[in-house]
Amino acid sequence: MKYRKLGDSDLNVSEISLGSWLTYGVGVEADKARACLEEAFNQGINFIDTANVYGRGAAETFLGEALQGRPRDSYVLATKVFFPMSNTDHGLSQAQIEKQLDASLQRLRTDFVDLYQCHRYDPATPLEETMEALTRAVASGKVRYxxxxxxxxxxxxxxxxxxxxxxxxxxxxxxxxYSLLWREPEDEVIPLCAENGISQIVWSPLGQGVLSGKYDPDRPPPAGSRAKSDEMGGFISWLLKPEILRAVQQLRPLADEAALTLPQFALAWVLREPNVASAIIGASRPEQVLENAAASGVVVDTQLVARAEEIIENAIGRVDA
Known part of the structure; x- marks a missing residue:
């Protein structure tokens, strides 16, 4: 496993990180989730990402239990705040940040998180108020960055x-x-962040599993896949268009040429960007963690990268809006 510096912080994070959106505490059984977490650490993954809204606290609760007994300085823990936790608890006001941070720390069974993230921008709260609350959180020691x-x-x-x-x-x-299927951050966000000491932590680098190649454009989604899951399949429908799935299948020979699996090829594409510190994977089986972790440190030939981008753009255009 290779590691990259996270922006202007002193955190070194694994190029592949483990996320918990739609999975841990929600769509994946606890014993399987624990097996994935254990395999992540076995593979040198040190960055664990979650959010208070994942399962309305269930993902944080699972991680709080599963991480007990592991040295706190052996992993980097990140969570987020913004989305509704109840009919009245949502947003990035000072009161909400203070309340939700304390609740997250309690569920995670820790005194601090290494990274506290605004899950979205809050147009209903002045930015000054949000930033003041985040600054206080850092000063309190409850948040490192x-x-x-x-x-x-x-x-x-x-x-x-x-x-x-x-x-x-x-x-x-x-x-x-950010993925081969969604390149919008390249236009403005990545250049601005690169100039100002902000790194990207990419979510959905495999297009919610579509870039794994497991979805056949001419067949129903396979049993056990995210697209088949009531808990996990609600966000994937736009990616299951036949033209997208056919384009993904055209990437398979390129992955073969690079001596990689299709998921490894897609992750290596994301990690080719220097401003990306880590690509977050979601896993329901330890074997997925093992396969994806092997993408760390891989350098794909630039000609293969260009051909992959051409295949996607010719088939579906830049899917970025």
Whole structure:
């Protein structure tokens, strides 16, 4: 496993990280989830990402239990805040950040998180209030560093301006969706972040499993897959279009040429970007963790990268909006 520095922090995170969206505490049984977590550590993965809203606290609760007994300095733990936890608890107000952070720490059974992320931008709360609350969280020792997910370049720049004037803590990470099937961050977010000491922590680098090649355009989704799951399949429908699935199958010979599996090829494509510190994988079986972890350190020939991008763009265009 290779490691990369996370922005302007002193955190070194594994190139492959383990996420818990739609999986742990929700769609994957506890014993299988524990096996995936154990395999992640066996493979040198040190970065675990979650959020308070995943299972309305269930994912954090699972991790809090599963991580007990493991040295706290042996892993990097990240969670997020924004989405509703009840009919009245949501957003990035000072009161919500303080309340939700304490609740997350209790569920995670830890005194601090290494990275606390704004899960989305909150237009209903002044940015100054959000940044002040995050800065207090850092000063309290409950949070080491702060990040955001799916903010646009104007929102990022406004936060950077506050940090530059000494009015707020500085973001060190961005968590966007990014894959061969979704390249929108390349336009503005990645360049801005690269210039300002902010790294990308990529979610859905395998297009929710579509880039694994397991979905046949001419057959129903296989049993046991995310697309077949009531708990985990609600966000994948737009990626199951026949033209997308056929394009993905055309990537298989390129992966073969690189002596990689298709998931490894897709992860290596994401990690070719220097501003990406880590690609978050979701796994329901330890074998998936083992396979995906092997993508760390892989360098794919630039000609294969260009051919892969051409295949996707010719088939479906830039799917970024």
């Amino acid at each position: 702060i990040g955001f997910s799916e903010w646009n370049s104007q929102q990022i720049q406004a936060a950077l301006d506050m940090a530059g004037s000494g009015r707020a803590a500085k973001f060190v990470s961005s968590q966007p969706q």
